[in-house]
Amino acid sequence: MSTPSDPGTPKPPRQPRRTGPRIVLAVGLLVAVLVGANLAVKFWGTAGRLAEGVVEGSTDAAFYVPPSPVPAAAPGTLVRSEPIASAPAGSAAWRILYHSTDLNGADILVSGVVVAPDAAAPVGGRPILSWGHPTTGSAARCAPSIGDDPFDLIEGLSRFISAGYVVAATDYSGMGAPGPNSYLVGATEGANVLDAARAAQQIEGTHANDVLALWGHSQGGQSVLFAAQEAASYAPEFELRGVAVAAPATNLAELLKADIGDVSGVSIGAYAFTAYASVYGPTTPGxxxxxxxxxxxxxxxxxxxxxxxxxxxxxxxxxxxxxxxHFLAVDPSTAQPWAALLTENTPGRSRLDVPLFVAQGDADELVRPEITAQFVQSQRALGTVVTSETIPGTGHGLVAVRALPALFTWLGSLGLPH
Structure with missing residues (x-):
């Protein structure tokens, strides 16, 4: 259920809604995703959900205001939830606020979304798919759960719901709910992904069990890779079956070097260096x-x-x-402390104990195919069982959608719904 903000707690300024051109963009993105995935969803059904989302937008600002004081609780503990009326057909959905941790282990609150089939649950419950979203920004108002359609960036959502998964989608710390910046901060993002799955188990109606799979695109690929690295020690109650990524942000120094010569690299660099200065600056000289x-x-x-x-x-x-x-003053791959920080937040330095699926578009100009290929090679050398798929004629934006057929075949090979 939704919990109102506490008496006397000041409400923040209303977060700007992504309306007008944002609606057109969201509809276009959704139609592309749905067509690309060969999903039988009508355009007007999508538009109807967006219209419902606009109406909901006038009521959800207070949801993100933390209780005061914030009660101490274990990571993954649900603080509050509220139903989302614009849930996709065949599903029920909730906006969530839950406890998680940052890279220093501090208790923080994080927001997100949970979506589950609205049909009767099977005996034994449903597996969880915890999703890591690609870059939308790093500010509070950039959170996917705040959008007029909070589901439009969960790539493969309709198919996951049809297959019987409970989908947990974190916003990441500092987005939606107030908290420390987490942009490309691997340990924080990974904990947020795992704790969203824990929160999903606490919502009556999801029937979520302890079987878990992870799926992420771009920045979300980095986040779920860190979640997979941390899962055995951080969330040992889960039976993690596998982790899947599309065009993941892996070697951060090399990706930055490859992209810094265009507007995308400058924008992502601004997000990343601002986040690192905020998070690491107080304790890291320089x-x-x-x-x-x-x-x-x-x-x-x-x-x-x-x-x-x-x-x-x-x-x-x-x-x-x-x-x-004219953006960088020094080379962050060699200048300290930046080189060390980029290395610390680069996933893949250890063997994964679960199977790994990696999809990469061969025409991707943001996450370069050669960098992903190096990541795959290094993981195999460490002993990780890797299934690698190259998606021909595909750039960064569509790689996750076009990877869905191969992804679901891989999930089936792990004994998961497909």
Missing amino acids: ATLDSILTPPAAAVADQMAALCLLGQNAELHTIADPLIG
């Missing part, structure tokens, strides 16, 4: 924006980090375009 960025870039990095990738792309480009070629 982790300040003026030690890594040129003076013009350092002056506007916070402004860029306040903008969302969806809905505020034009504003981002206006700021980022003049910085192309």
Whole structure:
């Protein structure tokens, strides 16, 4: 059930809704996703859900306000939930606020979404699919759960629901609910992914059991890889069957070097370095924006980090375009402490004890195919069982959708619904 904010707790300014052009973008994205996945969903059904989401938008701001004081609780403990009327056909959905931890183990609150089939549950309950979303930004208002359609970035959602999964989708810390910035901070994101699955188990009606699979795209690929690395020690109650990623952010230093020459690299760099300066700066000498960025870039990095990738792309480009070629003051792959921080947040330094599925588009100009290939090779050398799929003629945006047939075949090979 939804819990109102506590008496006397000040309400934050209303987060801007992604309406107008955002609706057009969301509809276009959803139609592309649905067609690409060969899902039998009618356009007007999608538009109807978006319309319901706009109505819901006027009522959900208080949901993200933490109770005051925040009660101490174990990671994954559900603080509150509320039904989402615009749930996709055949499902029930909830917005959630739950306890998780940051990279230092501190208790934080994180928001997200849970979606479950609305049919009778099988004996033994349903497996959980915990999803890591691609980059939408790093500010609170960029959280997927705040959007007019909070389901539009969960790639494969309809098929997962049809197959019988409970889908848990974290916003990541600092997005939606207030909390420390988590952009490309692997340990925090990984804990958020696992704790979203724990929270899903506590919602009456999901019938979620302890069987778990992880799925993420781009930034979300990095987050679920960290979740897989941490699962045995952080959430040992789960029976983790496998982790799947599409165009994952793996070697962060190499990805940054490959992308920094265009507007996407500058935007992502602003998100990442602002996050690292915020999270690591208080305890790490030299982790300040003026030690890594040129003076013009350092002056506007916070402004860029306040903008969302969806809905505020034009504003981002206006700021980022003049910085192309003039963004970095030093090479972050060699200059300390940045080189160490990028390495710390690069997944794949140890063997995974569960099977790994990796999809990569051969035309991806953001997460470069050669970097993903190096990650696959290194994981195999460590002993991880890897299934690698190259999706021909595919760039960064569509790789997760086009990987779904191979992904579900792989899930079936693990004894999971497909």
